[in-house]
Amino acid sequence: MILVLRALGVGDLATAVPALRGLRAAFPDRTLALAVPAWLIPLVELIGGIDQIVPTDGLASREWGIDPPHWAVNLHGQGPQSHRLLLGARPQRLVAFACAPADHHDGPAWDADEHEVHRWCRLLAWYDIPADPTDLGLRRPSPHRVPVGVTIVHPGAKVMGKRWAPGRFATVARELTRLGHRVVVTGSTAERDLAERVARQAGLPGDRVLAGRGDLAELAALVAHGRLVVSADTGVAHLATAYETPSVVLFGPVSPRRWGPPPDRPWHRTLWSEELTGRVGTDQRADRRADWQWVRPALAAIDIDQVLVAADEADRAGQARGAVTTK
Template identity: 50%
Template structure:
């Protein structure tokens, strides 16, 4: 059987933004065994994806050359990892019959489109594959719901963490949102007589984010039972898939909400949402952004992110929770002199925060 090997040895959001490209490859080569080289912890989501046959555990760059290797010679290798040179070198060690990748000066014999830092991450891989006659539907971001039941069905999920401090909205603001939404549930029970706990507000995070999640929960007046930390990816996916709402920053959890169609309020900071945000055709995902571009790897919260207010987040969250659709905004309702509408959506000349250079 012919083998197509795809390299995407990155994180959660990176996998989910590559789903349309993976599905396009499956359609283009239906008889191939499609092998995805990606980190092993992503397996619960890869198993939901109808495009991938085999996950080759690949923790990062260099693993194909010096670690896991590839127990086969692929007929086609596809670089969905980055622009090179390391990702290209990794795939070349598998001795593919053919390689699809972006053009790089270190490999002048390999043809491909130039890397452009101002493309949305989904569009980037669509352009790459289109150059080889493989059309990609950028709307194919969906995943089927996981079979694992949610430990908190219908919850409002507050996810305060992010990979870098620049993308972390202050914990006291997340707590204010959680406290207000908890009050909304209590008031609904008192007014309508609905059963308490019908829409719990919970705080999520990985094990390293336990102090942050606990702080947010304590500030919000939530009990320990509201802290869901250290879930494996299957458990986190189940929580998000069955949630009433997700409130988070520019993180992989936001991409999970997009994949499962869960309503979400997404707080963008230094990176423009037109590089990593959800499709503009999906109004159940509301993006708040000040309109300014910053350093996504800065050691402190981005100034633009700090301009997003608790009332703006609550307005979007409450509208979604009652089944409404807020107007999509990149400005959090701020006036023009404070980051509000100016007719601009931010610079598209800045490289994507997570567009890998190698």
């Protein structure tokens, strides 16, 4: 067995797909087991090649419950906690970044500025396992449970510092609707109030709020068969990359050089104000105070017109490829 740990979120799992495919190709006859939170299982099923899922819920306080693996691969972080967790499975070999506190020296050095996709491919290359960083695609789910050809506005993000102002998302949604887009607003169950607020300010009917409805597989289907995604730097943006759905991604505290879509795809647009990234505080100009209570200056510097221009460019590039459904 090859045991792989990636117990994080949607974007984290999506950026690990090339490494997972590399492991699958390197060990075609061994069971490939992926340790992830149970809520990510619908997304794991869209990757393909995973033989066994090991839920990580509560794992820190219990045994792994599996036979000792041939290799344990840490695609979770640089350690030492994740290294020690995998060593608890008693693997023959740990594949991971070097970490002195975990007494693991057989691995490359961590590079904090490296793109997340390339990071894990480089880790495997150290152990003579090739992985293709462009192999980001996911299986395309059936659209039978979701509307097809919609433009997805996703105002939420688990990290509050990555959120753009709700009022600005609402203005973008309203203007895209005026331009002929069928806009829906998505988010997690916890973000439903935020999504309803954005939809209400945008003048959208209540049935356009899809936040908290359906599971992760339905969100993937919505993106896979969508026209355009406008979001913060969060999981839904990585689904747009996986399905090559045109997107506009707003970056704040983290550079798109570390988490953005491949730069050679003109149907993806990233917006980022690098010179303001390191500043602390909020910018409340031209917006209500409540809208900006969590927003960092790098995000505040991105204005509505920039987003609309980027959305038009991404939409046109997607239609030129013939990959966008608008009806």
